[in-house]
Amino acid sequence: MDRSSRPKLGFIGTGVVATALARGLSDAGYEVVAVHGRNRRRTEALARSLSGAVAAPSRQAVADAADVAVLAVSDDAIAAVAASIRWSPGRAAVHCNGAASLDLLQAASDAGAEVGVLHPLQSFASADQAQRLMRGSAFRVEASSGRLQGLLEQMAIAVGGRPFVLGANPTLYHVSAVLASNYFVTLLDLASALWPEFGATREEGLRALLPLVRGTIENVDRLGIPAALTGPIARGDAGTVAHHLEVLGELAPHVVPVYKELALHTVSVALAKGTIDRDRARLLTETLSGAGALAESAGAVSDESEGGAGCE
Numbered sequence: 001m002d003r004s005s006r007p008k009l010g011f012i013g014t015g016v017v018a019t020a021l022a023r024g025l026s027d028a029g030y031e032v033v034a035v036h037g038r039n040r041r042r043t044e045a046l047a048r049s050l051s052g053a054v055a056a057p058s059r060q061a062v063a064d065a066a067d068v069a070v071l072a073v074s075d076d077a078i079a080a081v082a083a084s085i086r087w088s089p090g091r092a093a094v095h096c097n098g099a100a101s102l103d104l105l106q107a108a109s110d111a112g113a114e115v116g117v118l119h120p121l122q123s124f125a126s127a128d129q130a131q132r133l134m135r136g137s138a139f140r141v142e143a144s145s146g147r148l149q150g151l152l153e154q155m156a157i158a159v160g161g162r163p164f165v166l167g168a169n170p171t172l173y174h175v176s177a178v179l180a181s182n183y184f185v186t187l188l189d190l191a192s193a194l195w196p197e198f199g200a201t202r203e204e205g206l207r208a209l210l211p212l213v214r215g216t217i218e219n220v221d222r223l224g225i226p227a228a229l230t231g232p233i234a235r236g237d238a239g240t241v242a243h244h245l246e247v248l249g250e251l252a253p254h255v256v257p258v259y260k261e262l263a264l265h266t267v268s269v270a271l272a273k274g275t276i277d278r279d280r281a282r283l284l285t286e287t288l289s290g291a292g293a294l295a296e297s298a299g300a301v302s303d304e305s306e307g308g309a310g311c312e
């Protein structure tokens with residue numbers, strides 16, 4: 001592998017990330033020489049979509065043909081797949097698991113190969129949108145050598161990404177991604193599932209909620225946190241929160257713990273924004289702690305000071 005030239009690439013796995021990275025890098029001028037997955041039909045389809053790539057008969061054939069072999073397989077399979085290959089010095093093995101360190105590729109490292117991580121910080125539900133979504137995404141890059149580090153950074157940039165190096169703790173980094181992305185989907189699932197309780201379908205609910213979500217993301221992008229926070233807690237409307245808890249308790253009790261945990265953290269965000277003071281924060285926290293009498297008095301406070309509550 002020559003520092004000045006682009007490495008020949010190989011892909012093991014034919015899933016969403018393998019397909020998106022292989023096509024994106026091929027479009028950007030990289031030579032993808034070989035691909036291999038357990039499913040022969042998908043392997044051949046991926047190879048056909050890449051100029052010059054062969055559908056390799058085995059993982060070993062990919063590792064032998066490529067300077068950099070990307071093991072874009074399920075997280076739990078990475079170590080075993082790496083250990084099933086005979087690596088040699090001068091080759092490189094790379095995985096795409098954001099939560100894991102280079103240790104997963106110990107077998108390749110022990111055999112003298114360079115090892116690395118190339119993790120696009122993006123949610124890819126299908127290969128077609130994945131290629132588009134990679135543009136502008138952050139890419140976690142880590143490597144056992146400066147040379148591979150440089151090659152991986154160039155690969156990230158070639159598909160429109162922004163490479164960055166993690167200081168420590170990839171697991172916590174991955175938790176952050178899961179909170180922001182996966183659990184956000186779960187929140188929308190919980191939110192849209194409430195719609196049949198007031199006469200609409202979940203699908204109608206989701207369609208109605210999406211513009212609200214897009215507006216919120218735009219606010220976060222434009223104004224940052226805490227400035228983007230709106231809603232009853234940002235306004236200090238403890239009465240509204242008490243009513244929420246009352247109705248949720250009757251109609252969707254499974255949502256109450258999630259609502260309370262998120263609302264308690266939202267009190268801190270509202271305090272940081274400066275739209276509520278310590279007394280109002282205490283009243284909100286007490287309301288969320290579930291004391292019925294407090295919830296009622298919170299309602300009274302809110303009713304007295306009512307006027308101009310927003311849509312949320």
Ligand SMILES: NC(=O)c1ccc[n+]([C@@H]2O[C@H](COP(=O)([O-])OP(=O)(O)OC[C@H]3O[C@@H](n4cnc5c(N)ncnc54)[C@H](OP(=O)(O)O)[C@@H]3O)[C@@H](O)[C@H]2O)c1
Pocket residue numbers: 013014015016017018037038039072073074075077081095096097098119120121122123124125
């Ligand atoms: N999807 C995302 O949003 C995303 C984002 C960033 C990073 N990543 C990372 O990218 C990597 C690949 O994820 P993906 O989303 O592309 O997964 P995927 O679409 O589910 O594809 C997984 C691939 O791994 C293969 N595989 C699974 N178990 C295997 C085993 N025991 N031996 C050999 N191959 C095996 C599968 O083969 P079969 O098709 O034969 O089952 C498939 O080709 C993971 O490390 C993941 O953490 C994913």
